[in-house]
Amino acid sequence: MPAASYAGTEVTVNDEGFFTDPGQWTEAMAPDIASREGITELTDRHWQVIKLMRHEYEAKGTGPTVRALGKTSGVSIKELYELFPKGPAKIAAKIAGIPKPRGCI
Amino acid sequence: MLGGGTGGTLLANRLRRELDRAAAEIIVVDADDEHVYQPGLLFVPFGLARPETLVRSRRQQLRAGVEFVCSAVEHADLENDTVLLADGTSLAYDVLVVATGARLVPEETEGLLGPGWLEKVFSFYSLDAAVPLRRALSRFDGGRLVVGVMDMPIKCPVAPLEFSFLADWYFRKRGLRDRVELTFVTPLDGAFTKATCNRELSGLLAAKGVSLVTEFNTGEVDGRGGRLVSYDGREVPFDLAVLVPLHGGQAYVDRSPGLGDELGFVPVDQHTLQAKAKPNVFVIGDAADVPASKAGSVAHFEGHTLATNICRYLAGEPLDAGFDGHTNCFIESGFGKALLIDFNYDTEPVTGRFPRRVGLPLLRESRLNHAGKLAFGWLYWHMLLPGRDIPAVPASMPVAGKHMADTARQSPASN
Numbered sequence: 452m453p454a455a456s457y458a459g460t461e462v463t464v465n466d467e468g469f470f471t472d473p474g475q476w477t478e479a480m481a482p483d484i485a486s487r488e489g490i491t492e493l494t495d496r497h498w499q500v501i502k503l504m505r506h507e508y509e510a511k512g513t514g515p516t517v518r519a520l521g522k523t524s525g526v527s528i529k530e531l532y533e534l535f536p537k538g539p540a541k542i543a544a545k546i547a548g549i550p551k552p553r554g555c556i
Numbered sequence: 557m558l559g560g561g562t563g564g565t566l567l568a569n570r571l572r573r574e575l576d577r578a579a580a581e582i583i584v585v586d587a588d589d590e591h592v593y594q595p596g597l598l599f600v601p602f603g604l605a606r607p608e609t610l611v612r613s614r615r616q617q618l619r620a621g622v623e624f625v626c627s628a629v630e631h632a633d634l635e636n637d638t639v640l641l642a643d644g645t646s647l648a649y650d651v652l653v654v655a656t657g658a659r660l661v662p663e664e665t666e667g668l669l670g671p672g673w674l675e676k677v678f679s680f681y682s683l684d685a686a687v688p689l690r691r692a693l694s695r696f697d698g699g700r701l702v703v704g705v706m707d708m709p710i711k712c713p714v715a716p717l718e719f720s721f722l723a724d725w726y727f728r729k730r731g732l733r734d735r736v737e738l739t740f741v742t743p744l745d746g747a748f749t750k751a752t753c754n755r756e757l758s759g760l761l762a763a764k765g766v767s768l769v770t771e772f773n774t775g776e777v778d779g780r781g782g783r784l785v786s787y788d789g790r791e792v793p794f795d796l797a798v799l800v801p802l803h804g805g806q807a808y809v810d811r812s813p814g815l816g817d818e819l820g821f822v823p824v825d826q827h828t829l830q831a832k833a834k835p836n837v838f839v840i841g842d843a844a845d846v847p848a849s850k851a852g853s854v855a856h857f858e859g860h861t862l863a864t865n866i867c868r869y870l871a872g873e874p875l876d877a878g879f880d881g882h883t884n885c886f887i888e889s890g891f892g893k894a895l896l897i898d899f900n901y902d903t904e905p906v907t908g909r910f911p912r913r914v915g916l917p918l919l920r921e922s923r924l925n926h927a928g929k930l931a932f933g934w935l936y937w938h939m940l941l942p943g944r945d946i947p948a949v950p951a952s953m954p955v956a957g958k959h960m961a962d963t964a965r966q967s968p969a970s971n
Contacts, residue, residue, distance in 0.1 A: 516707075
């Protein structure tokens with residue numbers, strides 16, 4: 452299992468860089484993960500999404516899709532793409548230290 | 557039972573056989589009396605199916621002893637075990653089954669129903685759109701044809717791929733293929749949701765000269781300008797767009813406190829199919845939030861578990877966690893051939909034979925599968941809807957003829 456180091460702490464991630472153990476994540480790691488995804492500053496709007504990702508994961512065992520985020524986060528899909536240009540659900544999940552959201556089948 | 561489509565009908569019929577008439581009254585509610593054979597919609601635009609042959613009475617698919625009520629649902633009141641109908645009457649229940657499927661919500665995509673709708677922008681997911689598309693295709697004599705999926709989940713996730721394969725066949729047959737540019741646009745990171753058949757189906761798209769655009773989340777359909785615009789600012793130009801609109805649950809689900817999720821689908825235990833909202837609520841088919849395809853085969857296999865579980869629930873016995881996510885889909889690939897895939901929650905579609913060592917070839921084009929797909933129309937009306945088991949096809953996914961070593965569980969995600 453590949454490892455990554457965020458905020459000075461080593462964590463295990465999968466081949467695509469998603470946390471394999473969300474319990475290893477701390478809020479202090481988020482800016483570090485974000486900057487490696489090209490997001491230089493985490494604003495309150497970013498955090499609103501990141502916290503929802505954590506919450507949804509803990510409640511349902513998977514992070515929400517971008518469409519569900521658009522309906523529940525209070526942030527429109529358009530703005531979600533401005534916040535996380537490379538794909539809101541995927542990148543926000545990575546920054547929130549949860550596995551890649553399960554694709555709908 | 558709310559909904560007289562594939563799931564509601566087959567479950568009502570199964571239950572009517574299993575439950576004594578004195579023991580249980582079964583009522584099916586639907587907003588209309590038109591049961592559409594949805595697998596047939598794919599063939600309408602290509603002139604391969606006549607629309608009027610796809611529709612039959614819902615009521616007539618139900619066994620004697622099942623009552624049919626023709627009304628829309630206003631909401632379900634789970635706390636009081638009552639359903640309020642649009643006509644103002646209410647129905648009290650001991651067990652509620654949600655079988656109202658998925659609803660197309662094209663209005664949720666900016667511009668989809670705007671200028672150009674039914675002129676340059678079409679769908680084949682409803683008869684209303686598939687019939688005019690047939691005319692538009694027959695007049696199309698060259699240019700860019702784009703097949704696009706707005707976002708998952710959708711009914712029959714292979715259908716837009718099948719449409720692309722059939723479009724290739726259709727324009728070759730008309731001698732126009734070199735003048736038509738075919739593009740398949742998807743929000744997924746590959747042609748399909750499952751890794752193994754993603755490879756096979758991507759290869760098939762390439763072999764047929766269909767370009768593939770992935771991770772494209774359509775934010776706007778510009779019918780006048782002829783382009784799809786993604787949320788991240790990419791564009792795909794078209795002269796004719798065939799789009800699969802966003803799907804959600806039925807509107808009454810949103811109006812029923814505690815029943816649905818943010819998209820209007822109903823959360824259930826994925827093995828017992830009991831709703832998380834309340835023990836006396838069960839869900840069959842596309843209305844459920846299970847991580848399986850929204851497909852008739854799934855409803856058929858679920859029917860087996862659900863009939864058992866509703867009888868057990870009524871008898872006060874523990875439920876059977878028997879549904880394994882079994883899904884079985886024919887994939888029409890044009891020129892009289894089709895592929896077949898068979899999978900469940902834990903197993904990817906693999907190669908081999910179905911349902912046993914002697915059987916239909918899996919994950920590979922063959923004429924036999926095409927014959928299977930056509931025969932399925934008869935099976936649907938005469939075995940599936942009556943709630944019968946299909947000979948040799950078990951409710952749980954069979955492994956006897958499969959090359960199980962191919963299995964590598966990977967789930968591509970939506971972005």
